[in-house]
Amino acid sequence: MATSRRNFLKSASCASVPFILPSHIWAGATKQSDLPNMAFIGLGIQARGLLANFLQQDVKVVAMCDVDKTRREDGVKRVDDFYKDHPDKGTPGNCKGYSDFREVLARKDIDLVCVATPDHWHAYITVAAMRAGKDVYCEKPLTYNIPEAVAVMKAAKRYNRILQTGAMQRSSFEFLTAAELVRNGCIGKITRVDCNFGGPSRPHFDPPKDIPMEPGLDFDMWCGGAPLVKYNDQLAPRGVHNFYPMVWRMDDLFGSGYCGDWGAHHLDIAQWGLGMDNSGPVKVTKAERTEKDKANAQLGGRAQSGVVLEFADGVKLTHNPFSTFGTVFYGTDGTISVNRGKFEMTHGKELVSTYSKKGDAGSLEGALAKARKAFLTDSTYKTKLYKTKGGHPADFVACAKSRQRACSNEDIGGRAAILCHLCNMSYVRDASFDWNPSRNTFANGTGNPAWLVREGGYRDNWDVHALTKRWWTL
Numbered sequence: 001m002a003t004s005r006r007n008f009l010k011s012a013s014c015a016s017v018p019f020i021l022p023s024h025i026w027a028g029a030t031k032q033s034d035l036p037n038m039a040f041i042g043l044g045i046q047a048r049g050l051l052a053n054f055l056q057q058d059v060k061v062v063a064m065c066d067v068d069k070t071r072r073e074d075g076v077k078r079v080d081d082f083y084k085d086h087p088d089k090g091t092p093g094n095c096k097g098y099s100d101f102r103e104v105l106a107r108k109d110i111d112l113v114c115v116a117t118p119d120h121w122h123a124y125i126t127v128a129a130m131r132a133g134k135d136v137y138c139e140k141p142l143t144y145n146i147p148e149a150v151a152v153m154k155a156a157k158r159y160n161r162i163l164q165t166g167a168m169q170r171s172s173f174e175f176l177t178a179a180e181l182v183r184n185g186c187i188g189k190i191t192r193v194d195c196n197f198g199g200p201s202r203p204h205f206d207p208p209k210d211i212p213m214e215p216g217l218d219f220d221m222w223c224g225g226a227p228l229v230k231y232n233d234q235l236a237p238r239g240v241h242n243f244y245p246m247v248w249r250m251d252d253l254f255g256s257g258y259c260g261d262w263g264a265h266h267l268d269i270a271q272w273g274l275g276m277d278n279s280g281p282v283k284v285t286k287a288e289r290t291e292k293d294k295a296n297a298q299l300g301g302r303a304q305s306g307v308v309l310e311f312a313d314g315v316k317l318t319h320n321p322f323s324t325f326g327t328v329f330y331g332t333d334g335t336i337s338v339n340r341g342k343f344e345m346t347h348g349k350e351l352v353s354t355y356s357k358k359g360d361a362g363s364l365e366g367a368l369a370k371a372r373k374a375f376l377t378d379s380t381y382k383t384k385l386y387k388t389k390g391g392h393p394a395d396f397v398a399c400a401k402s403r404q405r406a407c408s409n410e411d412i413g414g415r416a417a418i419l420c421h422l423c424n425m426s427y428v429r430d431a432s433f434d435w436n437p438s439r440n441t442f443a444n445g446t447g448n449p450a451w452l453v454r455e456g457g458y459r460d461n462w463d464v465h466a467l468t469k470r471w472w473t474l
């Protein structure tokens, strides 16, 4: 028997009742009418890539939402054009454009939502979507701050929703291999980890001159719970282009610098390798600021690298600048270094295998196979980590059907976001502090709870905590 999406929705929306749909019920659900309906909220550069991928999955894209008219119309056209060319997958003309995401979430026929707005909107839209009975693919870092991460982790459970964080390195074989080698003790006991990415967020600066607003952008809704700042076409770039928007990422009010942007990937892989997916560090030690750091007002006088996160077992994770490898594990018997398309393993004084760029001898696959064959043998390969099939978006769609947890579920994405924010907070506050990863609070009288929340509160009640009426305790 195939379950129609209408029946699926009816059962899935009983949010207070635990809901597990056996995967065999979905097995025959390949008819177009039975496929889940999907919406996209936030249609920037990342959403375009995700859309191209999700259109290939067993979903029908029926709603495209952006506060920018040009991007919204372009999104709808992309969907229509795809279904014109692939009538077996969907019907052109069925996808509607929206400026206000609340109208999308109010649609009862929508099952899946992809959130690819700037980070300051992630938590609110994700929790609102889950409360409305939708499963959510939300981009990384999962949230803008730590209490928001706690809220998303709790909301996914409260509403029995499937959540996938867009930290797609979890679906790449080089990262899986690195984490499995570490977790199976192939380089001995881990003593330290390096995570290599750019610097922290920066103070907000308004443009020196007024920039005229082009029509078709709801900038108030773009700013959301953040302060309504002066319009800035670098902060919220208009139009459909390949300009990578770094300004909001680096801005204290909207992002968390590279700590959130790349930290969400490389710190996440460190957590995976260390087996810390349900925990986190207990101590954060600040980086010493150089005279050059102090003199740089644009960067807020902040140090740019060197924060150390220490785990309860004594493992120290250091944030260093961008480098060839994103995450490097140091063990008593060797090292494992990994990045996208790059892998290296040493054991004792031996180089086991290496591949980091075109032109190197061999291939990435060869380097991974050599390390796996030598070290993940029948007797050592005890810990097998979650291996996705068909990639990160496909894992989300499969999990929404099977009701199994996704490979980068709310706890994994939430905990990774917490690491990003601990790291960024240490730079912004120029502070060292102790941390309680069970309660997600400062420990031993250190830190300041005011650092955890949005300074000045949220504007216009765009506060995820108001949404959930504080049914959790921090």
Ligand SMILES: NC(=O)c1ccc[n+]([C@@H]2O[C@H](COP(=O)([O-])OP(=O)(O)OC[C@H]3O[C@@H](n4cnc5c(N)ncnc54)[C@H](O)[C@@H]3O)[C@@H](O)[C@H]2O)c1
Binding pocket: 041, 042, 043, 044, 045, 046, 047, 065, 066, 067, 068, 071, 099, 101, 116, 117, 118, 119, 121, 139, 140, 141, 166, 167, 168, 221, 222, 223, 224, 244, 245, 261
């Ligand atoms: N997984 C990855 O490797 C990866 C790569 C790039 C970006 N990202 C993440 O994807 C997200 C989007 O990044 P981007 O580079 O595409 O940014 P972007 O600025 O290009 O796109 C964001 C879009 O969201 C829209 N938006 C803002 N507020 C909105 C609202 N209230 N409702 C609807 N739309 C709204 C903006 O108008 C814009 O079109 C970020 O969280 C980023 O960290 C992830």
